[in-house]
Amino acid sequence: MNPLTSQIAVVTGAARGVGEATARKLASLGAHVVLVARDSQRLNEVRQQIESAGGKATVLPCDLTDTAAVASLGEQIARDYRRCDILVNNAGIGLDNKPLHEVTPEEWDQLFNTNLRGPYLMIRALAPLMIAARTGHIVNISSLAGRNPLPNNAAYAATKWGLNGLTYSIAEELRQYNIRVSAVAPGSINTKFGDGGSGSAHNSKKDPNKMLQPEDIAAVVATLVTQPPQSFISEVLMRPTQKP
Ligand code: NAP
Numbered sequence: 001m002n003p004l005t006s007q008i009a010v011v012t013g014a015a016r017g018v019g020e021a022t023a024r025k026l027a028s029l030g031a032h033v034v035l036v037a038r039d040s041q042r043l044n045e046v047r048q049q050i051e052s053a054g055g056k057a058t059v060l061p062c063d064l065t066d067t068a069a070v071a072s073l074g075e076q077i078a079r080d081y082r083r084c085d086i087l088v089n090n091a092g093i094g095l096d097n098k099p100l101h102e103v104t105p106e107e108w109d110q111l112f113n114t115n116l117r118g119p120y121l122m123i124r125a126l127a128p129l130m131i132a133a134r135t136g137h138i139v140n141i142s143s144l145a146g147r148n149p150l151p152n153n154a155a156y157a158a159t160k161w162g163l164n165g166l167t168y169s170i171a172e173e174l175r176q177y178n179i180r181v182s183a184v185a186p187g188s189i190n191t192k193f194g195d196g197g198s199g200s201a202h203n204s205k206k207d208p209n210k211m212l213q214p215e216d217i218a219a220v221v222a223t224l225v226t227q228p229p230q231s232f233i234s235e236v237l238m239r240p241t242q243k244p
Pocket residue numbers: 012013014015016017018019036037038039040042062063064065090091092093114141142143144185186187188189190191192193194196197202203
C-alpha cells in the first residue's frame with residue numbers, strides 16, 4: 001500500500017516549480033492533494049496530470065495574502081475532508097536584486113504577506129484539524145537565504161529568517177500533539193522563481209543544469225512526511241553539488 005493512502009496533503013504554490021513537483025510526488029505516494037495558488041487554470045492542468053497518473057487532487061485557488069480567503073479555504077477543507085495530514089507551505093515570491101533602501105514599502109509588504117504571513121494564515125486555518133487528530137506534518141519551504149546574509153535581497157532573506165523562527169517555535173508548540181513541523185532550506189532551484197513566474201530575476205545568471213531541480217525538494221518533503229512515528233527530521237539544508 002502507498003504510504004500516504006487516505007491522507008490529505010495541502011500544498012501551496014502548487015501551480016508550478018517546487019509546489020507542483022511536491023504535489024505530484026505526494027499524490028504518487030497515495031495522498032489526496034489539495035492544490036493551492038492563485039492561477040486556477042494552471043492548477044487545473046496540474047490536477048489533470050496528477051489524475052492521469054492515477055492520483056487524486058483537488059484545486060482550491062486562493063491568494064495567500066487575503067486573510068478571509070485563507071480562512072474560508074481552511075473551512076472548506078474542514079467541511080470536505082474533516083482532516084489535514086500534511087501542509088506544505090511552499091508558495092513564495094522573490095524580488096529583483098537591489099539594496100534595501102531602494103525597496104518600496106509596497107514591495108516589502110507583498111514579500112512578507114506572501115512568504116511569512118501566508119504560512120501563518122495557513123497554519124492558523126489548518127493546525128486545529130491536526131491538533132484534533134493528534135497527528136500531522138507541516139513542512140515550510142524556507143531557503144539558504146534564511147541562514148545566510150543575502151546582500152541586495154535583504155527583505156527576501158528577512159522573510160526566510162522569519163519563517164525559520166516561526167518553524168522552530170511552532171515545532172515546540174505542536175510537538176505535544178504529535179505534529180511534526182519542519183523547515184526545508186534549499187539553495188538555487190531551477191524554477192521560474194523571481195518575478196511571479198514571468199522570468200527569473202533571482203537565478204537568471206546561473207547554470208540551470210547545476211541547480212537543484214524541483215523534484216529534488218519534492219523528494220525531501222516526501223522523506224519528511226513518511227518517517228516512522230518516532231522520527232522527526234526538523235530541518236534540511238540543501239545545496240547544489242556544484243555552484244551553479
Ligand atoms: P515559483 O516557480 O515562482 O512558484 C511559486 C508558487 O507560489 C507559484 O505556484 C505561485 O502561484 C505561488 N504563489 C505566489 N504568490 C502567491 C499568493 N499570493 N497566493 C498563493 N500562491 C502564490 O517558485 P519556486 O522556485 O517553486 O519557489 C517555491 C518556494 O521555494 C518559495 O517559497 C521560494 O522562496 C523557495 N525557494 C526557491 C528557491 C529558488 O532558487 N527557486 C531557492 C530557495 C527557496 P500563483 O502565481 O498562481 O499564485
